[in-house]
Amino acid sequence: MTAMVIMGHVANAFGIHGWIRIYPYTENTDGLLDYTSWWLGKDNNHWHEMQLITGRTNGNQLDVKLKGCENREQALQLKGMQIAVPRNALPGLPENGEEGYYWSDLIGTEVMNLNNEKLGTIVGLFETGANDVLRVQNGKSDTQELLIPFIEQTFIKKVDLKCGRIIVDWSPDY
Template identity: 50%
Template sequence: MVVMGHIVGPYGLSGWIKVFPYTEYIDGLADYPIWWLGSGNGEWRNFIVNASGVHGNRLTALLEQCADRNAATELKGLKIAIPRSQLPVLSNSGRDGYYWSDLIGLEIINQQGEALGKVTGLLETGANDVLQVQDLKDPERERLIPFISQVIVKVDLKACRITVDWGVDY
């Protein structure tokens, strides 16, 4: 399973949910008629997506098994996953070689071996994608690191680490 987003909470009164997607495009999850929901502990339940839409920077969805606001509220905080076998195969080069969800949670270190934090999300700016990195020493501090070849030295998914050409004082 590849985690592709999480449920922020209910949207309206009739069972719709608000979703924070980890996809490149806000409506990227709308391509999948079945979502797998879980807390990330390996237990997943499938939900049929009856409808979806984009509202601002959030995706909204109506799940078949979610009849009202109370049911939608119970789903708050759950992760949304798609089986990796259903995702398109990516190239192994450049930014197109990684799903955003594969990068979330990775440790960021610079070339001097200094830990800069963990990836909590990505932003699409138009010019390039940007890693949102939570500082390990000060969780309230967020670093924004461009996901471009001049900055990203190495992405090592097996070691759960991204090496960057970036200073601790940037």
């Protein structure tokens, strides 16, 4: 099977007619709606293909209807599943010699500061208009997040996907 790129996860059922609420990991909230075939699975395992019927944005999430998901019970069975698309279905990255990556490549990456302190793990990103922002979960509390502007050379010092680490100029108490 071709390499898959995690593009989001199923947050919950939405309504009683089989709709599900999606938390996308894409730069644009509706970016996942560009793909009519989604692969659902857990822990990067046992992927099964599902077809997108329709969807719409709802703030920073998506509400979608998938073929074969007809009621709330079926939708609840999908809760927590990861959503992926084959990497070869994504648009190409720049070929200018720079390391390119998708937002979804950053999810799960460890964030360290210049003092070699672990700040947490990236759980998402969002766009503000001025710049993108990393959502970093510190592991101590599910509700406490660090929000770090994704501004290269200012706050983001190094993105090393091979080591699964991003180095930032940021303090844990900002």
